[in-house]
Amino acid sequence: MNWTWFHRLGxxxxxxxxxxxxxxxxxxxxxxxxxxxxxxxxxxxxxxYQQKDAFRMVYVHAPSAWLSLMAYSTMAVAAAVGLIWRMxxxxxxxAACAPIGAWxxxxxxxxxxxxxxxxxxxxxxxxxxxTSELLLLFLYIGYMGLRAAIEDPQKADKASAVFAIVGVxxxxxxxxxxxxxxxxxxxxTVMRMGKPxxxxxxxxxxxxxxxxxxxxxAAVVLIRLRAELLRRERSASWVREAVA
Amino acid sequence: MLTVSGLxxxxxxxxxxxxxxxxxxxGQCVLLTGxxxxxxxxxxxxxxxxxxxxxxxxxxxxxxxxxxxDVFHAELAxxxxxxxxxxxxxxxxxLKYSIGIRRGVTREEIDGALTRTxxxxxxxxxxxxxxxxxxxxxxxxxxxxxGAVLWLLDEPTTNLDADGQRLVAxxxxxxxxxxxxxxxxxxxxxxxxxxxxxxxxxxxx
Amino acid sequence: MKASxxxxxxxxxxxxxxxxxxxxxxxxQPLLFFMIVxxxxxxxxxxxxxxxxxxxxxxxxxxxxxxxLLALEFLFRDDAQDGTLEQFALSGQSLTWMLFAKTCTHxxxxxxxxxxxxxxxxxxxxxxxxxxxxxxxxxxxxxxALSLLGAISAGLTLGARRGGVLLSLLTLPLSVPVLxxxxxxxxxxxxxxxxxxxxxxxxxxxxxxxxxxxxxxxxAVRIGLE
Amino acid sequence: xxxxxxxxxYGVYLWPSFALGIGVIxxxxxxxxxxxxxxxxxxxRRLEMxx
Numbered sequence: 001m002n003w004t005w006f007h008r009l010g011x012x013x014x015x016x017x018x019x020x021x022x023x024x025x026x027x028x029x030x031x032x033x034x035x036x037x038x039x040x041x042x043x044x045x046x047x048x049y050q051q052k053d054a055f056r057m058v059y060v061h062a063p064s065a066w067l068s069l070m071a072y073s074t075m076a077v078a079a080a081v082g083l084i085w086r087m088x089x090x091x092x093x094x095a096a097c098a099p100i101g102a103w104x105x106x107x108x109x110x111x112x113x114x115x116x117x118x119x120x121x122x123x124x125x126x127x128x129x130x131t132s133e134l135l136l137l138f139l140y141i142g143y144m145g146l147r148a149a150i151e152d153p154q155k156a157d158k159a160s161a162v163f164a165i166v167g168v169x170x171x172x173x174x175x176x177x178x179x180x181x182x183x184x185x186x187x188x189t190v191m192r193m194g195k196p197x198x199x200x201x202x203x204x205x206x207x208x209x210x211x212x213x214x215x216x217x218a219a220v221v222l223i224r225l226r227a228e229l230l231r232r233e234r235s236a237s238w239v240r241e242a243v244a
Numbered sequence: 245m246l247t248v249s250g251l252x253x254x255x256x257x258x259x260x261x262x263x264x265x266x267x268x269x270x271g272q273c274v275l276l277t278g279x280x281x282x283x284x285x286x287x288x289x290x291x292x293x294x295x296x297x298x299x300x301x302x303x304x305x306x307x308x309x310x311x312x313x314d315v316f317h318a319e320l321a322x323x324x325x326x327x328x329x330x331x332x333x334x335x336x337x338x339l340k341y342s343i344g345i346r347r348g349v350t351r352e353e354i355d356g357a358l359t360r361t362x363x364x365x366x367x368x369x370x371x372x373x374x375x376x377x378x379x380x381x382x383x384x385x386x387x388x389x390x391g392a393v394l395w396l397l398d399e400p401t402t403n404l405d406a407d408g409q410r411l412v413a414x415x416x417x418x419x420x421x422x423x424x425x426x427x428x429x430x431x432x433x434x435x436x437x438x439x440x441x442x443x444x445x446x447x448x449x
Numbered sequence: 450m451k452a453s454x455x456x457x458x459x460x461x462x463x464x465x466x467x468x469x470x471x472x473x474x475x476x477x478q479p480l481l482f483f484m485i486v487x488x489x490x491x492x493x494x495x496x497x498x499x500x501x502x503x504x505x506x507x508x509x510x511x512x513x514x515x516x517x518l519l520a521l522e523f524l525f526r527d528d529a530q531d532g533t534l535e536q537f538a539l540s541g542q543s544l545t546w547m548l549f550a551k552t553c554t555h556x557x558x559x560x561x562x563x564x565x566x567x568x569x570x571x572x573x574x575x576x577x578x579x580x581x582x583x584x585x586x587x588x589x590x591x592x593x594a595l596s597l598l599g600a601i602s603a604g605l606t607l608g609a610r611r612g613g614v615l616l617s618l619l620t621l622p623l624s625v626p627v628l629x630x631x632x633x634x635x636x637x638x639x640x641x642x643x644x645x646x647x648x649x650x651x652x653x654x655x656x657x658x659x660x661x662x663x664x665x666x667x668x669a670v671r672i673g674l675e
Numbered sequence: 676x677x678x679x680x681x682x683x684x685y686g687v688y689l690w691p692s693f694a695l696g697i698g699v700i701x702x703x704x705x706x707x708x709x710x711x712x713x714x715x716x717x718x719x720r721r722l723e724m725x726x
Contacts, residue, residue, distance in 0.1 A: 053682035060696035107699040114692040138622035149609035158672045159605050177626035223707040227714035243715045318541030328532030332471045341464040345457045346540050
């Protein structure tokens with residue numbers, strides 16, 4: 001098996017160059033996908049027979065919620081790689097994921113509340129999915145708080161990596177406990193925000209939106225990754241070239 | 245045999261260790277000198293495995309120390325700036341617990357070590373009440389009790405009177421003559437009887 | 450001769466117990482805090498026992514959680530400052546095992562006394578006497594899981610500035626499962642229902658904590674010592 | 676056209692929701708670019724200090 005690709009992944013200048021070359025392309029495709037999906041979702045898709053046009057909020061809520069989780073798992077995987085193989089690049093990637101994930105958690109919460117108002121009659125309902133999303137936001141805040149509170153960047157990398165891994169083990173447990181808790185208090189939920197049954201015209205914009213959000217995430221991570229790599233590199237000559 | 249090869253270490257933005265290498269075999273004493281901030285403490289902590297060097301390696305008995313950490317630590321005694329003692333416990337209690345987690349230790353052994361370092365008189369007083377020099381004597385008794393082959397001492401004579409400084413030199417001489425290895429950071433030159441002393445000045449490269 | 454794992458654990462526990470009894474105020478403060486929080490609720494909510502009874506599981510568990518956070522501050526901080534943790538890390542023994550022993554002692558000195566004294570606060574909240582046994586059991590078991598979880602965050606915040614607030618920020622979201630199952634068990638106990646289902650869950654969390662938390666705590670402490 | 680914006684009367688919720696989503700998307704690009712610019716500036720300063 002050829003492992004050169006793995007070694008290249010561990011080399012900051014190589015990754016920096018890769019990120020610099022590819023971020024605009026990935027970002028461009030992401031923007032295109034999101035715009036087309038928006039048109040498909042807002043204009044082409046027929047309205048839902050139950051939720052009417054309100055169902056269209058799924059096109060922004062679901063991808064945001066998904067991105068918030070994907071960012072957390074990517075962060076935890078990168079953190080684990082960084083801890084095990086002592087890879088600066090992996091720690092940088094983990095650091096790059098956190099703020100993006102946190103912002104999309106906020107977006108998922110906000111869009112969920114806006115969707116909840118017409119559906120439940122109130123902005124906030126202790127729905128298990130919204131509650132889990134809120135707890136995920138707390139985990140992100142903890143992660144970033146820990147990182148900010150440790151002065152030495154390498155120490156911060158390692159400590160926050162341990163927290164990210166502990167968090168990712170905990171996320172399914174939190175999810176399970178929140179579902180358990182919700183089943184005890186079923187009457188609190190007036191109307192479940194169930195997924196509307198989707199026909200093809202409704203579905204393709206959603207799927208395209210997922211693709212667009214994923215590519216967008218990759219592009220923004222690559223930009224942030226470059227910043228994190230520069231911060232961690234102290235003397236290497238490639239930095240001189242990169243910032244010239 | 246302790247082998248340190250090409251250690252590079254940064255603290256924050258500062259490149260503290262710039263490729264430090266040396267070896268120390270049985271019966272050898274390495275005295276680390278250098279200005280404040282030259283990296284003496286950093287080097288000792290890196291050897292002990294408390295700090296993770298960015299580049300380079302510490303080997304013990306021809307194997308990377310990091311890979312067989314517990315074996316390495318069982319043969320190592322580290323004494324840092326501050327004697328690792330609990331203020332609320334007496335000297336004797338401190339040693340009973342801190343040595344006990346390493347190996348089975350008897351009361352007689354503890355008494356012997358305290359006598360050797362001249363700490364018997366105050367061994368039952370709570371450490372909080374002791375002077376800095378007295379604490380250091382207790383900590384030195386702890387180093388003796390570990391029975392470790394490799395000693396890493398960070399400015400072991402700090403706070404000690406002339407008598408105590410002589411004691412440290414004697415202890416190092418003894419350890420070395422028994423085939424042990426000592427790596428010590430010192431800020432003034434130390435007169436040792438042992439023949440095999442290497443001086444390593446840090447911060448000059 | 451290298452000390453055996455049992456001897457190591459015995460010494461770690463004995464040292465912490467001895468130190469704790471020389472400084473009893475550190476033991477009592479979290480307990481008093483818990484009592485005061487629990488008795489402040491009737492003043493802000495309602496003095497009617499029937500209504501307090503509904504809120505009791507929440508009051509007791511939030512109080513227990515906050516008080517355990519208070520006690521967590523003492524878990525590693527002193528030992529990190531006086532070099533004890535460094536000694537542990539360089540002893541050639543398993544740091545994971547020693548921290549597990551320390552965490553168990555911590556529970557013995559904070560979680561268990563809290564669970565045992567909870568009936569006093571519970572009485573003031575209108576919890577029926579028959580529910581006390583189950584409530585104490587759930588608080589003791591949940592407290593153990595909280596101590597294990599807290600050991601990780603206490604280790605992580607060793608190297609951090611503003612450790613106190615951060616410690617809560619890291620621990621609180623992670624402790625949600627313990628809180629959910631614990632409060633459910635207490636609620637069932639008050640209602641006179643079987644508490645087995647949530648207790649199994651608490652037990653599972655404690656087992657998971659025993660297997661994973663000391664490992665993570667040891668990794669965290671090693672990073673903190675750098 | 677106004678029917679499109681009304682969205683069956685759900686427009687008051689739907690449009691802020693999409694604005695929030697797109698706002699976060701744009702914001703994250705801006706924040707990432709700013710972070711990169713700051714890191715470059717910092718790296719340049721460090722290089723100057725060394726030489």
